[in-house]
Amino acid sequence: MFLPFAGLLGLIVSILIIIILSIKKKRIFRTVISLALCTVLLFPILLTLNVIKFAYPVSINKTNSSITIVWPIKEKSVVGWGGDTVESNLPHVIWASERWAYDILIEPYNSGSPVLEDYGIWNVEVISPVSGVVVAAFDDEDDIMPNTEDFISTEGNHVYIKIEETGTYLLLNHLKKDSVTVKVGEHVNPGDLIGFVGNSGSTSEPHLHIHHQRQDPTKALMPIFAEGLPLYFRDIDGKPMPEKGDIIVPHTK
Template identity: 65%
Template sequence: MRNIGFTNSILIGIIFLLWISLFFISGLFSVYAWTFLKMILPIVGLLGIIINIILFIVFIIRKKKMMKLCVNLIVNIVLVFPLLMTMNIIILAYPNDLEHAKPAVTVEWPFIEQTVVGWGGDTVENNLPHVIWSSERWAYDLVMEPYDIGSSNNEDYGIWNKEVHSPVSGTVIAAYDEEADIVPGSEQFISLEGNYIYIKIDETGTYLLLNHLKKDSVSVKVGDHVDQGDVIGRVGNSGSTSEPHLHIHHQRQDPTKVIYPILAEGLPLFFEDINGESMPKKGDIITRNIQ
């Protein structure tokens, strides 16, 4: 214990507690633990490594023992390790599963036209950009043919300006459409979400988020009650996006009250009356069954 040191012992205990909580404690505690591991501890570890390297040089010059510094360095490397997950060098989904993530909701498909799932599903392979974050654990990115064509014109993409139908009945708690659509592939975005509509779902009291809408296209306002199938906006290319698409996900916390968008607990999102699985995955071509 003396070689490890009091501070290192505390840090090791925190790391152990955080990892254990991810797999055995649900809710916001787990969300904060995941964020702390991926975003905060690596910064502490990097600072510790820099400080210890400087001390190594000083100790070598003064010919002092460096056992404790070696232990410090090992602990700081462990702190930095989750940075590899943040950089997608090591890919690990946020450790929540469909069985325990409640409540799930089953909603209507947001388009009348045939749609392609750009990203979606429960696994890293099918939903890489989303499953690594707690809030977007079961998010979808939806596109239409043609897509992924490398064009710099939004009008060349099939989903551009398509009507978005409300997948749920609920109350609009936030709506914004004043952000300009960006050039595809430029990533010259102003905000992560771009133009958006957030709906509090009648059935569950949880929240549905729809992002990257077209500038000046949102047809609802805060306080409006919408029914399934109502046209609420059009698809654009606003926010952090490589090309026109609709991002949609379901979460427990009110998105207008969370400190930061990723600090929310994502919840499963299923679709009814479509030609495929209720939780479609990357590459699925979806047609809505309209009666």
């Protein structure tokens, strides 16, 4: 993480040197090379700011440990972001850990209202999409007003599950304060209630974030560098890997 900031400093210094050398009509070739190298070091920051729109370089066809799960919401919902491309999943595909993450919404959404109850997914039940063991369960963080940046942690209230079938991990974030119904060490099955959708963490409005990764999120020193894994859904109308704007109707049993 040090390199991008070193690149930023080097970029500023290189630009100043180029200006000075240009005024003095001296050669700037070496400084231009330094400028280019510093720009390369800046690449992670440019990705984060969406200056460069580039998906984390991994092929879905060469990634093992994909999983097919049930939809975590029982109600008709909308994919806010999801899929494998920059166009359909820009906030997530730039990160290794969230390469195939989803944000789930319910109408009404994206209204700009400051009232949490005005959003369709607010306080909606979240069910376990898999069989597995809960490795993290947290719901002490306050829900924030929509379209603000007053969050304490990026993930907010959450439940993380070690998937029985693969030994990989499923992360569900932005749950409502005091709403988590499971405990660490508890075994859950598909359809079990695990909490309710809130607006905690780094979130512009109430929604459910879900993604699949190889490493244990409770032990990772740098969570964003975990290996994100493909995530598919069964028993829904539409594609197994939904994309932005897709309407999802789960087949409840």
